[in-house]
Amino acid sequence: MSEDRLSTYRGKRETAASGEPTGRRRRGHPNPIFVVQRHDASSLHFDVRLEVDGVLASWAVPKGPSLDPRDKRLAVQVEDHPLDYADFEGRIGAGYGEGTVIVWDTGTFDNVTERQGEPIALPDAIEAGHLKVVLHGEKLTGAFALTHIKMGGDPKNWILVKVDDDGADRRGRPTSTQNESVLTGRTNEDL
Known part of the structure; x- marks a missing residue:
């Protein structure tokens, strides 16, 4: 099933040239994982x-996740990615998604x-258009909700909101003040 869900991912990429994972190897982890990648591409x-059913269900969030429950962030649903993503x-070569990627949180x-x-x-x-998850990350903790919206008539548009809980911070701005990878300490500029 996850192989079929990755056909769009594979169809958009030349992984040998881009350096991106092929999705051929599976990760082994007892709990579902999340990752937030900072991607400096055309924008x-x-x-x-x-992690959902053997793949990474994915949303591009232009302004990044917020810790402030008052902020509603556009989240555009994109193709599923393989777990090894x-x-x-690294640096994605010329073509789709060209630019640098770091693991901002996981x-x-x-x-x-x-x-x-x-x-x-x-x-x-x-499928129903609404989900709520509690993240256990280094930069993001607590509950977040993703809700499908009809904005602009685009079926890929969702809204990402931080739930008002212990992980909420109306003053914190981690996407603008904490730009390093939680895995390597590198920034996009370092790549």
């Missing part, structure tokens, strides 16, 4: 990725999506 943005850092997460008090599996939550 700087953050890619939020959640979670630790990818960790595990818990799916806490419910409907009428009943838990909803992530694939069903994505």
Whole structure:
């Protein structure tokens, strides 16, 4: 099933030239992972990725995630990525996504999506257009919600919001003040 979900990813890339993972190897982790990658391509943005059914369901967030529950961040759903993309850092060569990528944050997460008090599996939550997860990262902690919206008539548009909990910070601006990789300490400029 994850192979079919990666056909769009593979169709957009020449992985031998771009240096991006092929998706042939699977990661082994007992808990689902998330990763937020800082991608300096044609425009700087953050890619939020959640492990779902053997792939990374992905959203491009132009302004990056916010710790302030008042902020609503556009999150554009993009193609699923392979699990081995979670630790990818480097320079993507000419073509689709050209630019530099670092792992801005990573960790595990818990799916806490419910409907009428009943838990909803992530694939069903994505299909329904609303999910809520609790992130256990180095820069991002606590609950975040992703909700599908009809903005601009584009079916890929979602909104990412920080839930008002212990991880919320109305003054914190980690996407502008903490630009280094949690894996290597490098910045996009270092690449």
